[in-house]
Amino acid sequence: MFIALVGPRFSGKSTVEEYLVYIKGFRPVRFEPLVFSSTTQLLQHVTQNWRSNFVTVDLRTRQALETFMIRPFFVVISVDAPIMTRYHRSLADLISLRVVNSFDSVPPLHAYLDDLDVLNPERLRPGWDTYFMQLATLASHRSNCMKRRVGAILVRNKRIVATGYNGTPRGLRNCNEGGCTRCNSASEISDECVCLHAEENALLEAGRERVGDGAVLYCNTCPCLKCTIKIIQTGIKEVVYNLSYKVDDASAALFRQAGVTIRRHAAPSQNTLIG
Numbered sequence: 001m002f003i004a005l006v007g008p009r010f011s012g013k014s015t016v017e018e019y020l021v022y023i024k025g026f027r028p029v030r031f032e033p034l035v036f037s038s039t040t041q042l043l044q045h046v047t048q049n050w051r052s053n054f055v056t057v058d059l060r061t062r063q064a065l066e067t068f069m070i071r072p073f074f075v076v077i078s079v080d081a082p083i084m085t086r087y088h089r090s091l092a093d094l095i096s097l098r099v100v101n102s103f104d105s106v107p108p109l110h111a112y113l114d115d116l117d118v119l120n121p122e123r124l125r126p127g128w129d130t131y132f133m134q135l136a137t138l139a140s141h142r143s144n145c146m147k148r149r150v151g152a153i154l155v156r157n158k159r160i161v162a163t164g165y166n167g168t169p170r171g172l173r174n175c176n177e178g179g180c181t182r183c184n185s186a187s188e189i190s191d192e193c194v195c196l197h198a199e200e201n202a203l204l205e206a207g208r209e210r211v212g213d214g215a216v217l218y219c220n221t222c223p224c225l226k227c228t229i230k231i232i233q234t235g236i237k238e239v240v241y242n243l244s245y246k247v248d249d250a251s252a253a254l255f256r257q258a259g260v261t262i263r264r265h266a267a268p269s270q271n272t273l274i275g
Contacts, residue, residue, distance in 0.1 A: 002046045002068065004059040007079035010086040013057045016079050026055040039067050047071060096123055128158060136198075139163045144176040145195050146183040152198035154206055164201025168194055169232040171258035192225050194254065196233055204233045211235050222248050222264075232258045240265050 003020065005013045020026040029035070029042060036042040039059070046054050050073045059065050068074040081089075088095070097116065103109045122130055132153050140151030143165040154161040173179035175195055182193040196204070216238040217231060222245040231239060232254065238261040245251070255262040 002050070002054045002071070002074050003056075004065060004068065004074070004076050005055065005057045005079055006059065006065070006076060008086060010089040011079045011081045013079045016077070017055050017057055020053075020055045024053070026053040029054050029056045029058070031058045039064050043067060043071075046073075132160075135160070135163070139165045140198070141165075143167050143198070144174045146175050146180070147195075150198040152202040154202040162202045162206035164196075164198045164203070164205055166195050166198045166201070169196060169229045169254075169258060171232060172254065192250075194225065194229055196229055200230065201233065204230060207234065213237070216240060221245055222262075223251055225250055225254070228254050232260055237261065238263075 003026070005016055007013050017026075017028060021028055029046070031037070031042070036045065042056075046068075050071070059068070065076060069076075097118065099113070099116070101109060103112065126134065132155055136151040136153045138151065139153065140149040143149040143151065145166045148166070150166045152164045154163070168175050168179040172194070175183050178184055180194045183195055211234045213235070215234075215236045217236050217240070219239065219241045221243040222241040223231060223239065224245060228251040237259075239255065240263055242265060244264075252262055
């Protein structure tokens with residue numbers, strides 16, 4: 001089959017072509033140097049390989065289409081969209097504000113424009129609050145937490161110190177890959193959540209460089225689950241503890257998965273045995 005997609009600009013022809021190529025296995029064909037220089041050359045190619053599936057968006061004239069209509073494997077598909085949809089697609093990357101004028105008189109339109117605050121200087125340059133909030137939103141797009149995407153930016157003197165987003169610690173499976181049992185469960189009372197919050201990640205990233213490579217953490221009690229994930233995130237490579245804790249096994253399992261060494265150390269007893 002050879003499909004020609006036709007239609008006005010911004011109607012979605014390329015999107016339909018991508019569907020046929022990446023979902024249905026069609027091969028795209030183009031009029032380009034070193035590909036096909038004429039409709040005759042293209043016609044010969046698709047005729048010789050008519051059992052294969054091809055798609056093109058390059059047949060734009062009636063004359064070009066009629067050249068292929070004599071072939072029984074040729075199909076023309078028209079792709080269209082409402083004119084306003086195509087208009088907005090053509091300018092989507094340029095529009096800063098959209099005004100919908102559905103008013104019957106001028107005064108309501110003026111009131112509507114006042115509410116839109118058209119002259120706000122942030123339309124030309126975002127203020128600091130807007131700037132950092134947009135960056136926080138951008139950071140949240142890196143999150144793959146199954147519950148909620150959250151981002152954070154740590155700022156000092158209008159300078160970014162660190163960024164963070166919620167998700168499982170480094171070295172563990174991602175949340176959307178099953179790394180956090182609680183986030184992948186419909187219940188809120190299942191296993192403890194192992195995802196770091198965006199704020200925690202930002203704070204930890206701010207201090208991680210000062211931890212350095214090969215750092216060791218000594219703790220008189222085995223870290224709890226929440227402390228465990230913070231320790232992993234800071235890049236600590238070894239944890240030494242003395243007293244057990246109720247989640248020893250869960251913490252140890254996470255440490256092993258993240259490649260962190262954990263060991264128990266008991267100091268020599270101070271009791272003296274007299275024989």
